[in-house]
Amino acid sequence: MGPQRDRYDVVVVGAGAFGLASAYHLIRSHPELSILVVEARSRPGEGSMGASAAMVRDVFSSPDNHLLAKNAIGFYRRMMEEHERLRGPSPLLDLYGYLWLLPEAQMNRFAAILAREAGSIEAETLDLEQLHSCPGLEASPKRWYEGDDARPPEPIVGGVFGRTCGAVAPELLADFYWKHAMAAGVEFRFDSVVQRLSFEGREDILLHEPSKRPFAFQEHMTGRLRISRVHLGDGRSIAADRVIVAAGAWSERLLHPLGVATACSPRPELLFAVSGPVIDELLAWQPPVHPIDAPGGRSRLPFVILPTGATLKPLFRERHIWLGLESGVLAPIGTREDPARDGRLDYSSARMGDREALATDVLPAITPYLPRFETNGVRLENSWGGYYSFSPEGSPVIVEEPYGLIFVGGDSGSGVMKADSLGRLVVAKFDGARTARLYSGEEYPVDRLSLTHRSVEEETLII
Numbered sequence: 001m002g003p004q005r006d007r008y009d010v011v012v013v014g015a016g017a018f019g020l021a022s023a024y025h026l027i028r029s030h031p032e033l034s035i036l037v038v039e040a041r042s043r044p045g046e047g048s049m050g051a052s053a054a055m056v057r058d059v060f061s062s063p064d065n066h067l068l069a070k071n072a073i074g075f076y077r078r079m080m081e082e083h084e085r086l087r088g089p090s091p092l093l094d095l096y097g098y099l100w101l102l103p104e105a106q107m108n109r110f111a112a113i114l115a116r117e118a119g120s121i122e123a124e125t126l127d128l129e130q131l132h133s134c135p136g137l138e139a140s141p142k143r144w145y146e147g148d149d150a151r152p153p154e155p156i157v158g159g160v161f162g163r164t165c166g167a168v169a170p171e172l173l174a175d176f177y178w179k180h181a182m183a184a185g186v187e188f189r190f191d192s193v194v195q196r197l198s199f200e201g202r203e204d205i206l207l208h209e210p211s212k213r214p215f216a217f218q219e220h221m222t223g224r225l226r227i228s229r230v231h232l233g234d235g236r237s238i239a240a241d242r243v244i245v246a247a248g249a250w251s252e253r254l255l256h257p258l259g260v261a262t263a264c265s266p267r268p269e270l271l272f273a274v275s276g277p278v279i280d281e282l283l284a285w286q287p288p289v290h291p292i293d294a295p296g297g298r299s300r301l302p303f304v305i306l307p308t309g310a311t312l313k314p315l316f317r318e319r320h321i322w323l324g325l326e327s328g329v330l331a332p333i334g335t336r337e338d339p340a341r342d343g344r345l346d347y348s349s350a351r352m353g354d355r356e357a358l359a360t361d362v363l364p365a366i367t368p369y370l371p372r373f374e375t376n377g378v379r380l381e382n383s384w385g386g387y388y389s390f391s392p393e394g395s396p397v398i399v400e401e402p403y404g405l406i407f408v409g410g411d412s413g414s415g416v417m418k419a420d421s422l423g424r425l426v427v428a429k430f431d432g433a434r435t436a437r438l439y440s441g442e443e444y445p446v447d448r449l450s451l452t453h454r455s456v457e458e459e460t461l462i463i
């Protein structure tokens, strides 16, 4: 269905984690607004949100990330209590925990983080003795891979178990925001790509021809220069008073032509679903920890992070483990797709899943600690990919331009778990408020995530 009108108070570009939470909170604060969300895919949450490992945690080195995630998780938990369909058959949240397996230096770093947060992060520390029951774990690796004589990766000396951590169901979260926003009056237009944003359609501003770029001096005519038009891939356009760009990794494609910098770098990230006897063995492990969600009072395999950064996510029902490895600096920056040029978003998470990379890139970061993964005990079931959009220090970014444009992004690989907090921050920006009220009631200064008054610490726990 096309847009109901040809003019909206607000157009949100992107129905991913950030766009959905923004639309939801905006209509709750301002029921009088006409809001349209334009999404390239045919459903909400099918960009990087749908490709994600779908994990949540409140364990971060940056106090800002901790606060944003802890509050969003608190809200998701509350929504589960209020809405039966978020509790089953598969729940919105399953807090079975994160387990970091750590070398000595990292153990000390974690101790410092936990001490600083003074009880705000719920965590248990495990010594090597307690990790002995983990099937196939080699705490002191002998080598990286066969034929390699270099120093082996560092030995594990212990672990940290985060309790307010676990899995989220992104499709339930996307559905929740979508349906509630829609019920409150937000319109959604799917299968529709925003190709360009422009200042056209304002009679009182002067534009260069044929580029339609505004004459530069008008930037200083307070209030005159306003974003005004959202151009769709099918050639149609919609007038808007304010535009919120929440287009994830593809945001720069719309913003750079307007001269708006985001300081964010999108990079591809892959996941691999594996099964087999080695996987079954790990899935049956009951570690000596006390998770928040423990069916029958039993602990289960947590989300495991190895010292190399490789991760293992348990899928108990499917008897799969999802393997991942944050590829950080080695992955090329940028998206393959350019909706601003092509007028369509040719993104396929399945096509991004490079099956070869399991053997070449990921398994060598796992097998030093779990040598049984080397043998034919592991079968590749599926692989897919999406993007992390990295900000310079690993916290989200909110940029506001005085001509009615807000950008929210820079998820740095942990946007699903912070989305609700970001939605609230976008509303505060929209209102011109200095602080946003997070789920817990705590006030958060919105400018801390801006680029001009940015004040966040480097995040060292990017997974």
Ligand SMILES: Cc1cc2nc3c(=O)[nH]c(=O)nc-3n(C[C@H](O)[C@H](O)[C@H](O)COP(=O)(O)OP(=O)(O)OC[C@H]3O[C@@H](n4cnc5c(N)ncnc54)[C@H](O)[C@@H]3O)c2cc1C
Residues within 6 Å of the ligand: 013, 014, 015, 016, 017, 018, 019, 038, 039, 040, 041, 044, 045, 046, 047, 048, 049, 050, 051, 052, 053, 054, 055, 056, 192, 193, 194, 195, 246, 247, 248, 249, 250, 251, 254, 269, 270, 271, 339, 340, 345, 385, 386, 387, 388, 408, 409, 410, 411, 412, 413, 414, 415, 416, 417, 418
């Ligand atoms: C492999 C992988 C693992 C991850 N693991 C986790 C995890 O465990 N936990 C976590 O919290 N996060 C994780 N993430 C990160 C998470 O996916 C992102 O933080 C989150 O999706 C960011 O939300 P977003 O709204 O900015 O972007 P997206 O979710 O990508 O949403 C952007 C939306 O905009 C749409 N769009 C883009 N351009 C246009 C356009 N021009 N016109 C119309 N629509 C457009 C897209 O189709 C998309 O739906 C992971 C990501 C990947 C790739």
